[in-house]
Amino acid sequence: MTEELEKELRRSLRVDDPGELFTRRVMQRLPHEHRVASRRWLTWSAGLAASLLLVFGIRQQVLEQREQAAGLRAKQELLEALRVTSGKLDLAYQAVDKENET
Amino acid sequence: MNTRISKLLAIATLLAAGPVWADPSGKIRLPDLAALEARASETVEVTLDAALLGMASRFLDAKNPEEAGVREIVNGLQGVYVRSYTFDEPFTPQKADVDMVRSQLTAPGWSRIVGARSRKDNTNVEVYIMLSGQQAMGLAVLAIEPKEFTIVNIVGAIDLDRLHRLEGQLGVPKLGIAKQP
Numbered sequence A: 001m002t003e004e005l006e007k008e009l010r011r012s013l014r015v016d017d018p019g020e021l022f023t024r025r026v027m028q029r030l031p032h033e034h035r036v037a038s039r040r041w042l043t044w045s046a047g048l049a050a051s052l053l054l055v056f057g058i059r060q061q062v063l064e065q066r067e068q069a070a071g072l073r074a075k076q077e078l079l080e081a082l083r084v085t086s087g088k089l090d091l092a093y094q095a096v097d098k099e100n101e102t
Numbered sequence B: 001m002n003t004r005i006s007k008l009l010a011i012a013t014l015l016a017a018g019p020v021w022a023d024p025s026g027k028i029r030l031p032d033l034a035a036l037e038a039r040a041s042e043t044v045e046v047t048l049d050a051a052l053l054g055m056a057s058r059f060l061d062a063k064n065p066e067e068a069g070v071r072e073i074v075n076g077l078q079g080v081y082v083r084s085y086t087f088d089e090p091f092t093p094q095k096a097d098v099d100m101v102r103s104q105l106t107a108p109g110w111s112r113i114v115g116a117r118s119r120k121d122n123t124n125v126e127v128y129i130m131l132s133g134q135q136a137m138g139l140a141v142l143a144i145e146p147k148e149f150t151i152v153n154i155v156g157a158i159d160l161d162r163l164h165r166l167e168g169q170l171g172v173p174k175l176g177i178a179k180q181p
Helices: A002-013 A020-101 B002-017 B034-039 B050-058 B065-074 B095-105 B160-166
Strands: B042-049 B077-086 B110-118 B123-132 B135-145 B148-158
Touching: A020 B042, A020 B050, A020 B065, A020 B077, A020 B110, A020 B123, A020 B135, A020 B148, B034 B077, B042 B050, B050 B065, B050 B077, B095 B110, B095 B123, B095 B135
Parallel strands: none
Antiparallel strands: B042 B077, B077 B148, B110 B123, B123 B135, B135 B148
């Protein structure tokens, strides 16, 4: 009885060769999974990089637009300031001129 | 005892205030004219420091003769400050505000090149210049008219030759400014 059990156990626990086909399929499957994961990671990275570039580009554009608006405003203020200054210098000139005439 | 403390306080206040010295950069301290702004029908308030002047200069068109002339003048400037208020009714500015500006312009370094007062037109225009050697380092204009009050302060190396060349443009009058030797 014990011998029979022992034989049965040995038969059940023996190492069976799964066969060449099975081994090949397993080996093919492993690199494929790995490739899919790599591709997915690359897609995410590219997407992230593209998003970052887009955000950076928009930020640069906004900064440039702001700088341009500030520059144009400063230019207008400068021209206005020079107009006021020249107007007052003109007033001084006219006053001096009048004084010289009298 | 109280009298002694009062005297000490008065002396301390005088010492703290100190004498009125001109800023060697040619910049004057402008009074707070917020009250005028509220009453004025038109206001021009320009505060352009060196950084803003540089920014403005980049947007001046070199092909436009008027703007090219302005660009040449702006190159040596450190600041342009204008406060100009126009009123619908005749207006007299606060004496304290006028005195504050004048006291700075009577300090050593500043020279009054024009002082024109017309009783008939009730107008008073004063033009001051700060010279450092042969170089004008500051220009200040104080104009009091019946319905207008203006303070102008231009800081920096004002090239009188370039200013002379700008005469006739932007309404700049021919002041007869001669080229400095």
